[in-house]
Amino acid sequence: MAGADSTLLSGLDPDQLAAVTAPRGPVCVLAGAGTGKTRTIVSRIGHLIHSGHVSAGQVLAVTFTSRAAGEMRTRLRGLDIHAAQARTFHSAALRQLRYFWPRVVGDAPWDLVDAKLRLVGQAAHRAHASTERDALRDLATEIEWAKSSLITPADYPAAAEHARRDPPAAAELVAKVYAGYEALKNEARQLDFDDLLLHTAAALEEHAEVAEEFRERYRCFVVDEYQDVTPLQQRVLDAWLGRRDDLTVVGDANQTIYSFAGASPRPLLEFTRRFPEAVVVRLERDYRSTPEVVTLANQVISAARDRPAGSRLRLVGQRPKGPDPRFAEHADEPAEAAAVAARVHELHEAGTPLSEIAVLFRINAQSEAYEQALAELDIPYLVRGGERFFARQEVRQAMAALRTACGNPPDGELPGAVRELLKPLGLVDEPPSGGSAREKWESLLALVELAEELTSTVPEADLPRYVAELEQRAQAQHPPTVEGVTLASLHAAKGLEWDAVFLVGLVDGTMPIQHADGDDAAIEEERRLLYVGVTRAREHLSLSWSLSRTEGGARYRRRSRFLYGLIPEDHPAARVPLARRAEPARPAMARGMNPVRYCRICGDKLVGTMPVKLGRCQNCPSDVDQGLLDRLREWRQERSRGLRVPAYVIFTDATLQAIAEQRPADRAALVAIPGIGAAKLNNFGAEVLALISGDQA
Structure with a gap:
């Protein structure tokens, strides 16, 4: 055991070693991007087991994605630790609930909901809400937020207002749909994913014998990505722990990017308040990225406002020097996509595998231009979040053939045997030229490469063992690496890394996203999202934006505000201000003219998103016309229903506040308010001006 533990601890840096060898009890690891947190977690579990503090079967490690849980299990297996559990919160809760259900409920276990939108649609129909598919998705998302935030239907309207949500319909109507959905689900004796957590927590909270048996079974808990925990997940964790404190949490508040779904870094930042005796370790040595990438990442996050103490990690690059990050401005999106594809080809020709290249964007709709540009150069790509690997027809056929062969496995080493079995399905010696x-x-x-990976960690692995690994990965949605450029949203890229990363479409209105304007907390979350994107790159990092959406279109867009101060002063994009570019005439504000604004009350220079939007300093008194503001809100709600879009798509709350304070008298004054561009002016300007003048129908 001592020898195994010595091997386990070798190669750890001083901070990682401090986290791994911390005494049994509460431990908080503040781990920056690329600092080796997964290795630290796995090594800590191994150390606790090898030093006799806990048996492997008493460890429960939870994280937020099936892929991360699968990676943790693989690493534990590499340390010859097989009994420790590494699961997502939902997977762990499902397993526990199935075991305890007969004692807690007494009848047959309820099934998981297999058609959530159908139930939401029935509830929406009964509540006389929209049943369009997009509207139902928005309602389902809002119900998930409420449940993960421990908010009941009755409490939803007040909670949504307090949280400054932009519900997909009137808050009272959402609450009615939410209540109807819960009733329909219970009538059908079904559970959704949030119910797994709710019922698990209730079983432990309300049944002492169940809690006693569970806590006897699991005595050591590890939580990864703790900055993303929701109130519901924290309630489950509290129920697991009881009065015990054998808990290790690992997280980075700088990577909190799921607040919209109910996640909060508060439990991470307040960990030492709950456990005053906790050991706190900071991991800041970045082993992933070059110093140049690390420097840019630090610049991005250091510009954040009001960073809490627990989030002030400053990464220190440990790798050799690399190329400087690239910045590029393009006339339009097609030109930007073509330039990215050309650079991808250049990197690949120089030796970077396509699977080590990613193009990351803020919203999935941006993917299309890059798919087309890569296809034109015959560069294979994968859209993350598209068809899942194990759902592909050829993969299903391959798994069926491999299962059949387990009855009479071929001789020879596992990788060679797998290759031979897959040849009849299309695994020829030379890759086809392209296409499907x-x-x-x-x-x-x-x-085949997965078989090689398994053999490297389990040399005695045979075909049945390999098939079991495949089935476990399929269940956890933990696919092997497939050669091709990854196209993914910034949210989907969380937890991943590549040698080369392209951050594209970095314009205001997309990064930060338009509906974040006017909300400082939302803007800061957008900044953290960019930080996550930057820290995905190991060596090559490119940041780009385009001035027009369509080829030859008006160049009305401005590069992201987050890029100011990042672009080197001698870079062409830094030298040429957008206001000097030749472009079609349009309102001065859209051209980026007169960027310095002054308070309309005291005359001081305005600083910050909200003061600029409202046209006054934060401390200057508001002169809002409350009656006009109420009329604007009612009008927005009616228009959003009619157009079947979220209310913020019409105007954000902050924009309505600015209109009600400034009471613009004409189109020029209206478009001068930040957040009101040419499109919104054309679509809604006349109606808003009529509301202001009192001439509305």
Whole structure:
């Protein structure tokens, strides 16, 4: 045991070693991006087991994605630790609930909801809400937020207002749909994913014998990505712990990017308040990225406002020097996509595998231009969040063939045997030239490479063992690496890394997203999202933006406000202000003219998003016309229903506040308010001006 523990601890840096060897009890690891947190977590589990503090079967490690849980299990297996549990919160809760259900409820276990939108649609129909598919998705998302935040239907309207939500319909109507959905689900004796957590917590809170048995079974808990915990997940964790404190949490408040879904870094930041005796370790040595990438990441996050003490990690690059990050401005999105594809080709020709290149964007709708540009250069790509690997037809066929072969496995080493079994399905010696045949070949090759990976960690692995690994990965949605450029949203890229990363479409209105304007907390979350994107890159990092959405279109867009101060002064994009570019005439504000604004009350220079939007300093008195503000809100609600879009798509709360304070008298004054561009002026300007003048119908 001592020898195994010595091997386990070798190669750790001083901070990692302090986290791994901290005494049993509450431990908080503040781990920056690329600082080796997964290795630290796994090593701590191994150390606790090898030093006799806990048996492997008494460890429960939870994280937020099936992929991360699968990676943790793989690493634990590499340390010859097989009994420790590494699961997502929902997977762990489902397992526990199935075991305790007969004692807690007494009848047959309820099934999981298999058609959530159908139930939401029935509830929406009964409540006379929109039943369009997009509207139902928005309602389902809002119900998930409420449940993960421990908010009941009755409490939803007040909670939504307090949280400054932009509900997809009137708050009272959302509450009615929410209540109807819960009733329909219970009538059908079904559970959704949030119910798994709610019922698990209730079982432990309300049944002493259940809690006693569970706490006898699991005595040591590890939580990864703790900055993303929701109130509901924290309630489950509290129920697991009881009065015990054998808990290790790992997180980074700088990577909190799921607040919209109910996640909060508060439990991480307040960990030492709850456990005053907790050991706190900061991991700041970045082993992932070059110093140049690390420097840019630090610049991005250091510009954040009011950073709490627990989030002030400053990464220190540990790798050799690399290339400087690239910045590029383009006339339009097609030109930007073509330039990115050309650079991808250049990197690949220089030796970077396509699977080590990613193009990351703020919203999924941006993917199309890059798919087309890569396809034109015959560069294979994968859209993360598209068809899942294990759902592909060729993968299902391959798994069926491999299962059948387990009855009479071929001789020889596992990788060679897998290759031979997959040849009849299309795994020829040379890759096809392109198209669907090439994608199919890449999928089959990935299965062979997974066999090679398994053999490297479990040399005695045979075909049945390999098939079991495949089925476990399929259940956890933990696919092998497939050769091709990854296209993904910034949210989907969380937890991943590549040698080369392209951050594209970095314009105001997209990064930060338009509906974040006027909300300082939302803007800061957008900044953290960019920080997450930057820290995905190991060596090559490119940041780009385009001035027009369409080829040859008006160049009305401005690069993201987050880029100011990041672009080197000698860079062409830093030298040429947008206001000097030749472009079609349009309102002065859209051209970026007169960027310095002054308070209309005291005359001081305005600083900050909200003061600029409202046209006054934060401390200057508001002169809002409350009656006009109420009329604007009622009008927005009616228009959002009619257009079947969220209310913020019409105007954000902050924009309505600015209108009600400034009471613009004409189109020029209206478009001068930040957040009101040419499109909104054309679509809604006349109606808003009529509301202001009192001439509305």
